[in-house]
Amino acid sequence: MKRNKWIAFCLAGCLLLALCACDTKGSVQSEASSADSSAAQTDVQYDYQLKAGEGTEVYDVVFDKMVTVTVDPASTRDGAIDLRSEIFFDNCTFNGGLTIVGDYHAMVSLGSDCSFGEGSVVTCKEVTSGAAKETTLEDNLIKVFVACEGVSVKTESAVGVLTDGPDVVFNGTTYSKTELAPDTDFLGVYGLYEGDTFTYVKLAVGEDDSVEFLD
Secondary structure (H helix, E strand, C coil), X not given: CCHHHHHHHCCCCCCEECCCCCCXXXXXXXXXXXXXHHHHHXXXXXXXXXXCXXXXXXXXXXXXXXXXXXXXXXXXXXXXXXXXXXXXXXXXXXXXXXXXXXXXXXXXXXXXXXXXXXXXXXXEECCCCCHHHHCCCCCCECEEEEXXXXXXXXXXXXXXXXECCCCEEECCEEECHHHHCCCCCEEEEEEEEECCEEEEEEEEECCCCCEEECC
């Protein structure tokens, strides 16, 4: 995903996480390298806590276990737009899947160089019991921005899924921007409750904040 497109949806983040490795030669150095590699793997961060108004960027990490992003309860329904929490992943491999826990005010973005291992999905869960059934389209609900291929989102909570091109699977149904919103910048599919029924709203979204409801 191009950086400027992410900025169009998110407030800028400021934290860069980087991992690096060193090459070694010889049997003794090889053993040291193996130990260093194991230590580096231990140091991989799998849990991210997002506080209101904070942004985080994560690059070039292979996640072999489930990654969990939790939105701090301070990001509430009544919070201002500039208090949105956000995290941007790029060139990251999710072999164990990604879980997002939160109710409102967060954008989780997956850059174009991210990938998911076989069977790995994005799972969204509410923090507050019953919050999903009270959430409306006007609320600043959790959003997942997808710029990479092969993303599948599963949820029973209220969430918006946006793509700037790649198809995305949302609760078992594939949504194609090319078919549904070929002439706009983004396709948005929002999962919301009407009473006890989980429904889907499809939107064509422009970088100028224009929104068109799709059939």
